[in-house]
Amino acid sequence: NAGVMQNPRHLVRRRGQEARLRCSPMKGHSHVYWYRQLPEEGLKFMVYLQKENIIDESGMPKERFSAEFPKEGPSILRIQQVVRGDSAAYFCATNTQTHTEAFFGQGTRLTVV
């Protein structure tokens, strides 16, 4: 049973470009959470999705950031017109239902140059 898969592991983008981060949940997991970790900080919640639905996006910046979890395929975190401050590690976590262990992926390290 493969774990949570995130790709790419590393992503370099120039300012103004778009970044697409992908997260494939563990088999049978229908809940996806995205977190961002800035250098020397803890993980900050961004968005919680279930299949085809955004449940909680209270941690998402109001502009340039969007997320989806389509019926088929991975969850996508999309950052438009990236700026240097978007440089961070982005992690997704998945589980089957509330208050069960959430498994994390290896993360995508985004560097904006």
Added chain:
Amino acid sequence: DQQVKQNSPSLSVQEGRISILNCDYTNSMFDYFLWYKKYPAEGPTFLISISSIKDKNEDGRFTVFLNKSAKHLSLHIVPSQPGDSAVYFCAASRPYTDKLIFGTGTRLQVFP
């Protein structure tokens, strides 16, 4: 507003001794607490969790204690091993959601 706090950024413990990592929270609505371990350049790995209806949960060398009146939880690792050296994060969530609020982490170093 930091709702989950880990006030010790680092801890150094000798191999074989007990490691105690502490975590405080401010939101009395939290009802589920977790500890994660993280190595550099990897994702967090789940260690142990506890529901607010319990005050202790044990799994092998790891025990988590919850003191609701003090809004405090701790992770005990005994005996500590060099492979335990990592950053440890505590996290909390409220009912009906797994939106986790993380602390800032404690870097544990276990030396021989």
